Amino acid sequence: MGKKLTFPARSFGSESTMPSPEDLAEWVSQRRGHEGDLMTYHLEHTLIPQVEAKIDYACAGGRFYKPRLFNAFIGVEESRIAGEIGCDTRDIADDAEMCVRMKKDLWFCMPAPCDLGIRDDYYGDSDEAGQALYSAYKVLARSMRDKGIYGHVLVGTSVSSEDIEALSGKKTFFMTFNPSKDDIEAILEFQRDIMVSRVNIPDVIRAMDEYEVGKIILLDPTRESLLELLDHRDADTIMTGGYCHEGCSVYWDSLVRDSSIST
Numbered sequence: 001m002g003k004k005l006t007f008p009a010r011s012f013g014s015e016s017t018m019p020s021p022e023d024l025a026e027w028v029s030q031r032r033g034h035e036g037d038l039m040t041y042h043l044e045h046t047l048i049p050q051v052e053a054k055i056d057y058a059c060a061g062g063r064f065y066k067p068r069l070f071n072a073f074i075g076v077e078e079s080r081i082a083g084e085i086g087c088d089t090r091d092i093a094d095d096a097e098m099c100v101r102m103k104k105d106l107w108f109c110m111p112a113p114c115d116l117g118i119r120d121d122y123y124g125d126s127d128e129a130g131q132a133l134y135s136a137y138k139v140l141a142r143s144m145r146d147k148g149i150y151g152h153v154l155v156g157t158s159v160s161s162e163d164i165e166a167l168s169g170k171k172t173f174f175m176t177f178n179p180s181k182d183d184i185e186a187i188l189e190f191q192r193d194i195m196v197s198r199v200n201i202p203d204v205i206r207a208m209d210e211y212e213v214g215k216i217i218l219l220d221p222t223r224e225s226l227l228e229l230l231d232h233r234d235a236d237t238i239m240t241g242g243y244c245h246e247g248c249s250v251y252w253d254s255l256v257r258d259s260s261i262s263t
Contacts, residue, residue, distance in 0.1 A: 009259045014248055016045065085132040109152070109243075208232075
């Protein structure tokens with residue numbers, strides 16, 4: 001008889017779509033007496049399916065959180081730096097507090113700085129502008145951790161070594177979808193744990209010769225991809241991971257199901 005293995009399932013966040021006027025009206029009616037806006041709706045409706053699916057490591061937020069970041073930045077107007085960068089943490093902290101009420105020990109996903117498309121029309125120096133933006137990120141992240149958020153996932157369509165060097169830490173996790181070999185190595189310069197899809201397994205295995213690799217989180221696992229990774233790694237160094245793009249109730253249930261295999 002084969003042995004059953006169950007790997008911890010980790011969320012890296014979700015996408016969110018615009019609700020219908022009817023759904024939004026119903027949600028507002030259920031929240032009478034509680035403050036909230038459209039971003040509050042998105043956060044609730046992407047986190048609830050994870051809680052219901054019993055994801056081991058849930059994560060609120062996603063790339064949809066970008067407008068909240070822009071609203072929090074002082075000195076940034078229409079994707080350009082127009083003045084000294086600062087930040088107003090009130091809405092960000094309120095979001096964190098609401099999410100933590102729904103789930104303890106929660107991670108929070110937001111776009112990485114390189115994914116914001118912000119251009120500098122004020123500092124006139126890319127290093128100075130970058131450091132100002134990184135400082136604002138750190139303040140926002142700290143305000144969320146003060147409300148109980150455990151750590152942050154920073155997601156981008158590409159990898160920025162500058163972002164990773166400036167913001168890496170024990171409570172920051174960098175990820176990108178379909179990372180290249182160079183992306184994997186750039187992340188492993190500062191971060192031991194890494195998220196990969198099946199096509200990246202050979203790249204991360206080769207990287208183990210040069211880098212100290214902790215947990216490998218396999219995105220959207222299949223039995224075959226988990227067995228492939230088990231040929232190179234012990235089971236206790238493997239997790240499964242997900243980032244929901246649509247149909248999140250089904251998606252997170254499927255991730256939990258696919259995190260158990262027989263060998």
